Amino acid sequence: MGRAPCCDKNGLKKGPWTPEEDQKLIDYIQLHGHGSWRTLPKNAGLQRCGKSCRLRWTNYLRPDIKRGRFSFEEEETIIQLHSVLGNKWSAIAARLPGRTDNEIKNYWNTHIRKRLLKMGIDPVTHSPRLDLLDLSSVFNSSLYTHQSHQLNLSRLLGLQQFVNPDVLRIASTLLSQQQSVAHQSEINQPDLVLQNLQVQNHQYIPQQLVQPSSSNIHQEIQNNCTTTTTTTATTTTTPTPACASALPCCDPFLNDQLVMQANLNQFQSNHTNFAYQNTSTTTTTSDHHQPNIWQDNNNACVGAAALPTDIAGGLSGLSSNCLGFYGSDQSSVIDPYRRIQVLTT
DNA sequence: AAGCTCGTCAACCGCTGTCGT
DNA sequence: TACGACAGCGGTTGACGAGCT
Numbered sequence: 048m049g050r051a052p053c054c055d056k057n058g059l060k061k062g063p064w065t066p067e068e069d070q071k072l073i074d075y076i077q078l079h080g081h082g083s084w085r086t087l088p089k090n091a092g093l094q095r096c097g098k099s100c101r102l103r104w105t106n107y108l109r110p111d112i113k114r115g116r117f118s119f120e121e122e123e124t125i126i127q128l129h130s131v132l133g134n135k136w137s138a139i140a141a142r143l144p145g146r147t148d149n150e151i152k153n154y155w156n157t158h159i160r161k162r163l164l165k166m167g168i169d170p171v172t173h174s175p176r177l178d179l180l181d182l183s184s185v186f187n188s189s190l191y192t193h194q195s196h197q198l199n200l201s202r203l204l205g206l207q208q209f210v211n212p213d214v215l216r217i218a219s220t221l222l223s224q225q226q227s228v229a230h231q232s233e234i235n236q237p238d239l240v241l242q243n244l245q246v247q248n249h250q251y252i253p254q255q256l257v258q259p260s261s262s263n264i265h266q267e268i269q270n271n272c273t274t275t276t277t278t279t280a281t282t283t284t285t286p287t288p289a290c291a292s293a294l295p296c297c298d299p300f301l302n303d304q305l306v307m308q309a310n311l312n313q314f315q316s317n318h319t320n321f322a323y324q325n326t327s328t329t330t331t332t333s334d335h336h337q338p339n340i341w342q343d344n345n346n347a348c349v350g351a352a353a354l355p356t357d358i359a360g361g362l363s364g365l366s367s368n369c370l371g372f373y374g375s376d377q378s379s380v381i382d383p384y385r386r387i388q389v390l391t392t
Numbered sequence: 393a394a395g396c397t398c399g400t401c402a403a404c405c406g407c408t409g410t411c412g413t
Numbered sequence: 414t415a416c417g418a419c420a421g422c423g424g425t426t427g428a429c430g431a432g433c434t
Contacts, residue, residue: 062428063428083419083420085418085419085420097419097420098419098420101420105421134424136422136423137423148421152424156424
């Protein structure tokens, strides 16, 4: 049983604010400041709870609030900050003058999050959702040489920065076992292996896709969100529960998975190589005429050009959008727009 | 024109952290 | 140290409008 809602007490009013109520609140705060929100509504002659007054003021009536659509720069900032801060909306809002946490949260959930999903990017981790990919496409393509029924181990090793190392180890073990069995029985049947690998890889986060620790913001988050325990033997840093959402993890959003799987299926049928399709694009982060990568899936593939060829080839059956977006260097993780610039100059 | 679906966003709910006693 | 009051935060809800059939 949670605490009773404060507005249920004393029959206080709920729901949308009227212009008269707004004016009362504005007048009172301009004269006296908000002081104690608990006592404010009574003093201001409002039939509202203090919580409701505070929310109305901070999210709507405050004079320094900037209203209207988010600019491209604001959107870019939100994405960058979210990649580091996670769902710390108030922390993000603190770095966007005139925007409230509520506004940013709404904008994220209704605009940005959907765009990322459409591109095959996990909006929580800001990394490609490899856990949703069909690994059979990997093993049925260039990783697995059909003629010889042998696994291309060099290419498999090239995957290690994207795939759970345990999965790779199991993959190499099982496939080598299977190769010997298949060789004996002349049966090539990787299905059981792939089923196992798919499950194993489901929760894995590629390490190089974790944000770099060089930025001040990231350092701040590390300071805020981790507890360090030192023993005589080791020093371990663990995320505090409150900050778990800010750290890369795979959330089980089933709807998201359905959306992304649909997109990945589309990508697998539409994109069979990593060649950058739009090399004429030249852009800078300060150029207001730069193409909006959220609106163009092909533009989001630019990072793939920088992938090592063995990896790119090995992943030819995977979503080029997923891998291309962040590429393989750290800068692209924190700033996808700068990534475009780097690759096109 | 009516009904339906979907997107948007203001507002609410409940939990957590902080501070004073 | 324990407890209560309060402020703030993040997730969720629901009203409303636009677009579609």
